[in-house]
Amino acid sequence: MLPAALRMRRSEDFALTIRRGTRAGRSTLVVHCRAVPEQDGARVGFVVAKAVGGAVVRNRVRRRLRGVVVEQMNSLPSGADVVVRALTPAASASYLELVEDYRSALTAAVRRLDDRASRT
Template sequence: MLPTENRLRRREDFATAVRRGRRAGRPLLVVHMVKRADPYAAGGFGPPARAGFVVSKAVGGAVVRNLVKRRLRQLIRDRLGSLPPGSLVVVRALPGAGEAGHDPLARDLDTALQRLLGRAP
């Protein structure tokens, strides 16, 4: 489960990440990320990175969509430490994600995050 402080819940946060953030597309998913300009302006540690997920009916039925969301939540939870403080991340699953296993999803997520963070794959 993704910790409460790391979840995107408000529509405005999703819109900010999708409209103002950078995007990295992969065959199974698209990742949008926006970084805060200065997360340490208030002093101390910045706010935690937060993530949200968009899994439409094009991915599959309710059972398949929930499975994809659970897999993506687990993958993001393991990668929260590598995200900049205060960043907003939206992971949108594409139709092929419903048939994909854990490893292909992890590979696409890692590649997309590396591209957005400016690191070599």
């Protein structure tokens, strides 16, 4: 279970993170990351569209992604919003594939965020 303090809930936060944040995609998912300076910890949200599959499949993918994020909680940047968007291949991906794709995409998105911050 994802702790309540880590959950992103408002649709405005999702939209801002997707529109204004950095993005890194892999074969099973896309990670969007946005710096929120006035925020203490990180928050995470999940987007699993109907294209991934039926309700049972989408919920299974969402549960797996939540588990991945909880395992990798230490790698979340402080003061950031992160949106993890599942792609269609996530439905048939193994847990280890999801872990590798998430870790790789998060690292790339945070690196791009740092690059963007250093340019300003």
